[in-house]
Amino acid sequence: MTVRTRFAPSPTGYLHVGGARTALFSYLYARKHGGQFVLRIEDTDLERSTAESVNAILEGMTWLGLDYDEGPFYQTQRFDRYNAVIEELLDKGLAYRCDCPKERLEKLRVDQMARKVKPRYDGCCRHRQVDPNQPHVIRFKNPADGVVVVDDLIRGRVPFSNDELDDLIIRRSDGAPTYNLSVVVDDADMQITHVIRGDDHLTNTPRQINILHALGFEPPRYAHVPMILGDDGARLSKRHGAVGVMAYRDMGYLPEALLNYLIRLGWSHGDQELFSIEQMIELFDIADVNKAASSFNTAKLDWLNQQYLQHAEPSRIARLLSPHMGKLNIDPSEGPELADVVTAQAARAKTLVELAEISAFCYQDFDSFDENSAKKHLRLVAREPLTRLRASFEMMAHEDWTPEGLKHVVERVGEELELNLGKVAQPLRVAIVGRAASPGIEETLMLVGKEATLRRIDKALAYIDARAAAS
Missing domain, CATH: 1.10.10.350 (Arc Repressor Mutant, subunit A)
Structure with missing residues (x-):
């Protein structure tokens, strides 16, 4: 079997450091096993997806050096394929049309919560004939009983009872396929063998496995990576500071330092702190990733970045430093060789921004x-x-x-x-x-x-x- 992993971000913003870590883990797993790494852009959210966000994701991947073997593939270009699969499910009686009004669904949810029952669709339209010419959604007919087991590469065996999973919507009333349907079709068509993603997707996995089985596909192996927390224990977000990959570039961090930091968020190899990309590929194993969430520590990232600044080729650091000098209105060609400045100053700075600031005296x-x-x-x-x-x-x-x-x-x-x-x-x-x-x-x-x-x-x-x- 040829290992095939994928990174499938939604283009609704920047490339988050949590997404970058997931991409790194997927990349390393594919490279370690001689497989392929696929980039897929999940842009079915037409209201929030933007070309600017797509560019931010591609730019972030390029800056980090996470080269993909195939893609980027765009889900919006595969709607015909998704609709064909939906029609197949309808023909086989594995999906059905639902025209329940929003008011009924909201009342159902409120009643269930009042009874302290997990909110879920009650299957009202499972056995009704719904006019296909009237507004409606398509729901997947989830198995009514039995257990779905997610054999997770990080968490181990995670069972889900089918009677807790509702008949999820696979096509909206506007005709757009939903995430859980499109991702299943993509993973099957692209022959993805291992899905490494954030643990916020864990509850989607049993639903996706059921759809894969209904279509006659063998599910991939799953690994759900724990989230990254801020220093206050809450999920890492903008209020903790920079969370977009390119923001770290602008703050003067080196891509190899950020990659090194991200791989150490929830994974370790003895007491080793510094890893080249070749060492990451050789040593990384998804099964060794911690089950618990990890906390982002900027001081540790600063230390790593300083190590790379000190030991990298001065001429390379000079090339990366040059635009930061320009932001200080300094033309580095009008003064000492920038590589000589790097050699003299690199050990004194944690970031390229700091290196530029403490080196300004050489030029002005x-x-x-x-x-x-x-x-x-x-x-x-x-x-x-x-x-x-x-x-x-x-x-x-x-x-x-x-x-x-x-x-x-x-x-x-x-x-x-x-x-x-x-x-x-x-x-x-x-x-x-x-x-x-x-x-x-x-x-x-x-x-x-x-x-x-x-x-x-x-x-x-x-x-x-x-x-x-x-x-």
């Missing part, structure tokens, strides 16, 4: 000094070392502006004034960067360049003089 002058840093380091005693440093830097030839040459100048000024390195380097760092944190001082000076260094020392000296005059 800052408006003001960090107040605490300036108060501590830009004092009157720093005036003489900064003045000597400026004079020495101004005399340096372009070819001497190297980390070694710059380090020599800073150390020499410290020796001349009998000051330890910190008393010289820290005021210089605040003068050049605007704050008391940066890479090594010689590396910082190298990235900023000679002209900006002289200009910023002048600004720091003016700040010191103004501070002295005010006191």
Whole structure:
């Protein structure tokens, strides 16, 4: 048997991180077993489905690198097939027309709830002749007795009694097929062998199995993945922050870091934290996914992203960092090589956005000094070392502006004034960067360049003089 999995999102919004995790699990299962991964767009909700949402899903899949082997297939392009199956069920007496008015159905629901009975359709039209030319829906004739067993790959054996399942609608009064019918036909036609999806679909599964049996199809194996919770224990939603995949891209996360984080939400392999996609394929097993829900932890995602930023090829990170620099009105071609900035700064940032912000000083002058840093380091005693440093830097030839040459100048000024390195380097760092944190001082000076260094020392000296005059 060739394993065939699918990811089947509804295009009613962005690609949710919960959906991305489901897609990842389906992708890994197919790749591990030499199978195919299919993308299907379940766009039968004509009122809520949009082309913009479809594009957001496709963009998210591409950014994550979850390449599908077939698709995308669109359900709205398969209505003829669904209607043919519905007619087949009607002909075999396995479905029937229902014209029960909304008022009757609502009264039925209210009465059942008052009697503390699970609300379900009572089969009123099962044995009635309904005029096909009048408005009506089509219902599947669910078996009246017996048990449907979902042999779930994560949860194990989950039984459902047929007498608790109602005759669900498979075609609406407007002629549109419903989710439970179309998904069954698609899974059968596309020869899906394993359905990995969120556990919110678990109650749909027995109904879908019954329809598959009625059509003479062998049901796929099912695995229902527990939901993702926010830090407050509620289902992850917009109020917890970003939940769309592309929002994480815009916030400066790397796709491999997000994938790594998502696979660890409910699955583990010993104490290992970092996984390449090849390791994920080799080690992942759907049967090892936890039955309990997992909580999203942004701090853990930040840590993972920082690991990838530090260890990725600087030239690649530079390409990803460039648009974030552009958002700060910085043209990275007008300054040091962005890959050199990445090499110097990557260990200091959790995201690309943060990396851009702390690296802006390499390309543009800052408006003001960090107040605490300036108060501590830009004092009157720093005036003489900064003045000597400026004079020495101004005399340096372009070819001497190297980390070694710059380090020599800073150390020499410290020796001349009998000051330890910190008393010289820290005021210089605040003068050049605007704050008391940066890479090594010689590396910082190298990235900023000679002209900006002289200009910023002048600004720091003016700040010191103004501070002295005010006191």
